[in-house]
Amino acid sequence: MQDYIDLAKKNGVVLYDTGHCQFCGAATKRGVHECVEIFSLGFQQIDYSRTENHIYRFLSVDAHTLQHPEIHGRWNNHFHLTRLHLILRQQVMWNYKLSPELSDHLNRYKAQHMDEILNPPQPLIVDQSPL
Numbered sequence: 001m002q003d004y005i006d007l008a009k010k011n012g013v014v015l016y017d018t019g020h021c022q023f024c025g026a027a028t029k030r031g032v033h034e035c036v037e038i039f040s041l042g043f044q045q046i047d048y049s050r051t052e053n054h055i056y057r058f059l060s061v062d063a064h065t066l067q068h069p070e071i072h073g074r075w076n077n078h079f080h081l082t083r084l085h086l087i088l089r090q091q092v093m094w095n096y097k098l099s100p101e102l103s104d105h106l107n108r109y110k111a112q113h114m115d116e117i118l119n120p121p122q123p124l125i126v127d128q129s130p131l
């Protein structure tokens with residue numbers, strides 16, 4: 001997984017080290033750090049050497065990324081939202097070969113729509129006191 005701490009820093013996002021996840025509101029004690037750790041645990045439970053299981057990785061990565069959009073940057077969010085749309089709404093049977101194709105399409109789209117942004121929901125305001 002790309003280092004989310006470096007990504008946040010690059011995108012000017014300050015990460016809180018305690019309390020609930022500042023982005024998705026998960027009831028963590030160590031903020032987004034614990035949220036990312038919990039997310040990573042799921043990858044150990046599924047055999048990704050099996051092609052039929054790849055879909056779970058695509059869906060979970062897309063969902064987690066979009067639950068933490070401030071970290072990843074706006075065009076990354078376009079990628080994950082578009083992929084989810086293609087999988088869930090258009091019933092595209094996604095595979096690893098399609099991801100670079102989607103990136104290429106988004107790069108062409110981006111060149112003509114530089115001002116377009118996805119407006120993520122407001123960051124969840126939660127009580128930051130310890131649980």
Ligand SMILES: [Zn+2]
Pocket residue numbers: 021022023024025026032035036067068
């Ligand atoms: Zn979270």
